[in-house]
Amino acid sequence: MGHSDRLLMGPGPGNPYPEVLEAFGRPVLGHLDPEFIELLDETNERLRAVYRTENALTFPVSATGSAGMEATLCNVVAPGDVVVIGVNGVFGERMCDVVDRLGAEVVRVEEEWGRAIDPQRMLDAHPSPKVIATVHAETSTGVRNDIAEIGAAKGDALLLVDCVTSLGGIPLEVDAWGIDLAYSGTQKCLGVPPGLSPVTVSDRAIERFVERSQSWYLDMAMIANYVTGGGARAYHHTAPISMIYGLHAGLGVILEEGLANTQARHQECGDMLHEGLQKMGLELFAEEGHRLPEVTSVHIPLDRLPRDQDEADVRRYLLGRYGIEIGGGLGPVAGKVWRIGCMGHTARPRNVTLLLAALAEILD
Ligand SMILES: *Cc1c(COP(=O)(O)O)cnc(C)c1O
Numbered sequence: 001m002g003h004s005d006r007l008l009m010g011p012g013p014g015n016p017y018p019e020v021l022e023a024f025g026r027p028v029l030g031h032l033d034p035e036f037i038e039l040l041d042e043t044n045e046r047l048r049a050v051y052r053t054e055n056a057l058t059f060p061v062s063a064t065g066s067a068g069m070e071a072t073l074c075n076v077v078a079p080g081d082v083v084v085i086g087v088n089g090v091f092g093e094r095m096c097d098v099v100d101r102l103g104a105e106v107v108r109v110e111e112e113w114g115r116a117i118d119p120q121r122m123l124d125a126h127p128s129p130k131v132i133a134t135v136h137a138e139t140s141t142g143v144r145n146d147i148a149e150i151g152a153a154k155g156d157a158l159l160l161v162d163c164v165t166s167l168g169g170i171p172l173e174v175d176a177w178g179i180d181l182a183y184s185g186t187q188k189c190l191g192v193p194p195g196l197s198p199v200t201v202s203d204r205a206i207e208r209f210v211e212r213s214q215s216w217y218l219d220m221a222m223i224a225n226y227v228t229g230g231g232a233r234a235y236h237h238t239a240p241i242s243m244i245y246g247l248h249a250g251l252g253v254i255l256e257e258g259l260a261n262t263q264a265r266h267q268e269c270g271d272m273l274h275e276g277l278q279k280m281g282l283e284l285f286a287e288e289g290h291r292l293p294e295v296t297s298v299h300i301p302l303d304r305l306p307r308d309q310d311e312a313d314v315r316r317y318l319l320g321r322y323g324i325e326i327g328g329g330l331g332p333v334a335g336k337v338w339r340i341g342c343m344g345h346t347a348r349p350r351n352v353t354l355l356l357a358a359l360a361e362i363l364d
Helices: 018-023 034-051 065-076 090-101 119-124 148-152 203-207 220-228 241-257 259-279 311-322 349-362
Strands: 007-009 057-061 082-087 105-110 131-135 158-162 181-183 197-201 295-299 324-326 337-341
Touching: 007 337, 007 349, 018 241, 034 057, 034 197, 034 220, 034 241, 057 065, 057 220, 057 241, 065 090, 065 131, 065 158, 065 181, 065 197, 065 220, 082 090, 090 105, 090 131, 090 158, 119 131, 119 148, 241 259, 259 295, 259 349, 311 324, 311 349, 324 337, 324 349
Parallel strands: 007 324, 082 105, 082 131, 131 158, 158 181
Antiparallel strands: 057 197, 181 197, 295 337
16 A cells, blocks of 8 residues: 555545644544543533533544535434525535425525625525535635624524635634534544544524424434533444544644734745745635635646646656645646645645646646
8 A cells, every 4th residue: 555655635535733643643542431431521622622612512523524514414403494594605505405305394505616605685585594514614615704794694594614625724703603403523624534424503593493304313312412421421323432532633733823923823834825826936726804714625727737637647757756645626726726725734834835846847
C-alpha cells in the first residue's frame, strides 16, 4: 500500500493530527467502564467549547456527518411539518432529500452555486416554518453562508445548521447566533479520521422533539440517557470507543492551540492559497466576501493543462508525482472546478506552498 506519504488536500478527510493517531492505540475499554464514561464526558465538554455552547445535549453521533444531519432532522421533523432549507450546493440538496423522506414539506431557498444565500430570503420563505435549515460551510462550492442574521430573527422556528466543514475552521457561535441544532463531522477541520458526527441541541429544541423519531438508531431522546445521564448510564448502542479517543485527542489539540488560533491558522492558509492561485492567473469560484479558507474552489484553467491531459489526469499526476490529493468538482461544476482543502492538521503554510509550486510546475 504505502499511502502514508499522502498529503490529503481534498475536501474529504485530511491528514489527522499525530496526537489523534496515537490515541487510536489506547487500550479499548468497555462502553460502560467508568473510565471511558469520564473520557466521553470530557469529550462532550470539549465539544461544547469548540461549538461555543452551554447545551447539555452535546455529543458525537456514532456515524459520519450525514448521520448528524439525519439525527438532528429526524428528532424535530414530523410528517407535514414545514422546513425551509437553503440550497446552494450538494449538502443543502442532501438536507432536502432527508426532510422529504421524513414526509415533511420542503420549502427550498435556492441560490446559484458559488454564491451565498441572503439570510433575509431564508426568513421570508415561509411565515411559520417548524425549522429553518442551512449549511454554514458549503464544501461543494467553498462558500460560507451567513447564520447570525437568521438566528436573530428566526421567531418561533428552530434554526438547524450544518457545521461539518465549519467547526474548528472558521468562527462559529452556536449560542450567540441562536442555533438550536448543529451537526459536524470529525474528518474536516477537526483533524480526526471520518466516523463520528458531533452534534449539539438546545433545550428549546429538545422541548420540541417529535413524539417518536422515525429512526430508532438516531433517536436522541433515547441516546441522551447514555451521553448525558449522570452516573447511571443505560446501554443504547455500543459507543465506538476508539473513535471517541481520537475525537477527544483532536479536540485537545485544538483547545491546546486555542480555538481562535486554530481558526486563524486556517484563515492564514486560505488567504495564502487564494492569493497564490490568483497570482498564477487562476480565477476563484466562490463569491468574494464569502470564501471559505478551509475549502477553496477554483476554476480549472482548461487552456493551461498539459497537452493531451484532462483535469482528472492532472489530479492523478499531482497524486502520483507529489503525493498530493485535491478534489474535483461535484454536480454542475464537475470538470470545471477544483476543490482544495486546508483543514485541521493539513492547514499549514508549507502544504500550501508545496501545492502552489506543484501546480506552477504542471500548468502552462
Ligand atoms: C462532508 C460533509 C457532509 C457529510 O459528511 P459525511 O461524513 O460524508 O457523511 C455534510 N455536510 C457538509 C457540509 C460536508 O462537507
